[in-house]
């Protein structure tokens with residue numbers, strides 16, 4: 001019988017791309033969602049509602065489904081829900097996974113770091129609470145993701161923590177590309193920072209890497225990010241080229257000193273390169289070559 005994977009946040013941006021590439025996978029898939037029905041893009045997918053803020057609901061779903069693996073992608077983008085969904089929701093998922101002996105891949109983020117280091121490898125540990133001389137997340141969202149990482153590692157005996165960066169794609173547009181497109185199409189000036197450095201990863205490529213990772217006997221932290229670091233400004237120009245948008249209204253600027261976001265989040269991808277056959281493409285390849 002095929003192995004069973006339970007995906008939280010299956011109706012989210014990454015979840016959608018995981019499901020879109022699910023038909024070629026040798027898995028039975030339980031696609032968990034909160035409010036929005038996930039895309040049932042192949043017969044091996046079954047949708048199931050599960051509010052991760054409810055510990056008993058999470059426990060019941062996992063006890064009944066007994067998946068081999070949980071791929072936990074669910075988050076909230078509402079600041080009032082960061083603690084309930086990102087922190088405690090992740091705790092509920094990790095506890096139930098540990099109780100029923102289920103493997104866990106937990107999605108984390110580059111924003112767990114403050115960007116003070118020139119680069120971060122997997123041994124870098126974020127500190128949700130300020131500690132002098134240590135990397136600290138700058139935003140409430142980053143702090144919630146860092147707390148979730150920390151607690152998941154305490155609760156589950158062998159989790160995989162995947163730190164990723166800006167996830168982008170075109171069908172449909174991701175949140176920040178949609179903001180860029182709407183701004184340009186409305187004729188507004190769109191300011192993009194020349195010193196805000198990220199490793200954007202194309203959503204279909206991230207999904208492919210996660211499916212491969214799900215088949216491996218690996219536990220620990222791994223960075224799944226794009227192969228090159230580039231500024232939001234350079235990235236924005238590539239997106240304009242890909243989408244046929246006039247970049248005349250894109251304004252290049254340094255980040256203002258009072259802007260609360262990490263400047264440079266350059267996560268090393270050497271472990272992923274060593275471990276995985278699949279390679280995420282760079283934004284140059286994605287935007288200029290097809």
Ligand SMILES: NC(=O)c1ccc[n+]([C@@H]2O[C@H](COP(=O)([O-])OP(=O)(O)OC[C@H]3O[C@@H](n4cnc5c(N)ncnc54)[C@H](OP(=O)(O)O)[C@@H]3O)[C@@H](O)[C@H]2O)c1
Pocket residue numbers: 008009010011012013014015033034035036037050051052053072073074075076077085089107108109110145164165166167168
């Ligand atoms: N997007 C990025 O650029 C980026 C960058 C770095 C890391 N990541 C990480 O990648 C993962 C996936 O991100 P994403 O962009 O796909 O997120 P997303 O599009 O915002 O999707 C979030 C998902 O979580 C679900 N959800 C919200 N509240 C829930 C609750 N109480 N119980 C159960 N599910 C709930 C949502 O369901 P409803 O739609 O029904 O509410 C949705 O399916 C996250 O862990 C994120 O931190 C993302």
